[in-house]
Amino acid sequence: FPSTSFSLFSFLPPFPKPNDTVVEMAGKATEPTKKDIMGLYQDMFSKRALYLTDELTATSKNYKLLKNMNKLTSLKYLKMKDITLNISRQLKDLNQKYITVQFYRNQIILTEERVIVLEQTAYKLDEYSKKLEAKYKKLG
Known part of the structure; x- marks a missing residue:
């Protein structure tokens, strides 16, 4: 290595020699x-104000x-309510049709029973x- 005056510990003060008194x-x-x-104080208060401002901004x-999430949730529930009302209307219509068809079904069942009796008689x-x-x- 070439000799240089650079030392890895050049930032440290030199070690005192054994007889040197360090005061x-x-x-x-x-x-x-x-x-x-x-x-x-001004530095502390400005940093405190910045901290509180950031905390309030985050809050x-x-x-x-949360407000946006509540709005979206409310919209979802409104859609679900509409779907439920639609299903309820369709179910009522279906029940009404069933009641109407029930009369004809009973007539068909009654006719079928009479046809069976008529067939047995035939x-x-x-x-x-x-x-x-x-x-x-035999007689004739």
């Missing part, structure tokens, strides 16, 4: 000036978001006529 003199403690205190945005009559025909042929 640090403390600076005289002074009261901060009113101007310094006012500057610190306001949250309330706006079979019995056919059987009786065959017996009579057989007797007539």
Whole structure:
């Protein structure tokens, strides 16, 4: 390596030699000036005001978001209400049609029962006529 005066620890003060006495003199403690205190107060209050403003802005945005969500939810419920009312109307119409058709259905069932009785009577009559025909042929 070429020799350089750069050192990795150049930012540190040099180590004292074993016989050197190191004495640090403390600076005289002074009261901060009113101007310094006012500057610190102003800085603190401006940062506090910025923080509170941001908090209020975030809260306001949250309330706006909730308001929009409530509006959307309300619209969804209105749509669901419309759908439910439509289904209810259609169900009432269907029930009314069923009542109307029920009369005709009952008439069809009654007619079917009468046809069955008539069919049984026709079979019995056919059987009786065959017996009579057989007797007539025997006699004749």
